[in-house]
Amino acid sequence: MVILFGGEKGGTGKTTLATNLAAFLATQDMDVLLVDIDPQGSSATWANTRWQYSLRPLIPCVQISGDISRQIWKHNNKHEYIVIDAGGGDTAELQSALRTADVFCMPIKPSQLDLWTVQRMDELRVETLGVNGDMETYAILSMVPANPALNEAGDTVAALQSYPGILIAPVLIQDRKSYRDAARVGKSVAEIGDPRASREILQLASFIFGIE
Ligand SMILES: Nc1ncnc2c1ncn2[C@@H]1O[C@H](COP(=O)(O)OP(=O)(O)O)[C@@H](O)[C@H]1O
Ligand SMILES: [Mg+2]
Secondary structure, eight states, X not given: OEEEEEESSSSSSHHHHHHHHHHXXXXXXXXXXXXXXXXXXXXXXXXXXXXXXXXXXXXXXXXXXXXXXXXXXHHHTTOSEEEEEEEESSOHHHHHHHTTOSEEEEEEOSSHHHHTTHHHHHHHHHHHHTTOTTOEEXXXXXXXXXXXXXXXXXXXXXXXXXXXXXXXXXXXXXXXXXXXXXXXXXXXXXXXXXXXXXXXXXXXXXXXXXXX
16 A cells, blocks of 8 residues: 655645654554655655664665656555655656555645645646546645644635545644654654654554554
């Protein structure tokens, strides 16, 4: 199964969710490969940090560029799960990766500026269905402010409903310092012991993979 994290914007939580889900799968003894197609290489740096500090489970990670779909096809029959972390933007790499993705995950911050970028991604989704007709597209509310009075998440969900082809994941990833703290040391939020953030990742994993 190939899960692709992408989106028009940087800084929405793609790397954070890709690395936490990869760690979740590896901790469940699933065979997962993390694939970093963002030239910034943040996922690869995170996986490298695990190697340096011998953090178990070690998570294999490859950095690839160019013709992504062909390279993913080669890896796909060797791993149960492939989690791809794409950078921000409508790049040739993202378009190539979309051809092989079973699931396209778009983390979205609850702000109008982020919502404006969904239109292009939805067009890309429709274009992709021509060559990869079974792909599912999920919007994941990410970095949601803790203050419920703002109701920005509710407003964002309402706005996303005008995209019937994009399913809204039934989980809110809140803005939590532990996501940043974990990333710095090559860990997941479960590994640094934040039960509330771990629960969010568990909910996301059970939604995407159907595993508990
Ligand atoms: N849910 C969250 N709560 C707090 N900080 C977050 C959260 N998700 C991401 N971050 C932080 O925000 C920044 C951008 O996140 P990142 O995952 O690198 O985004 P992207 O890969 O989409 O560019 C990083 O510093 C990351 O640690
Ligand atoms: Mg990133």
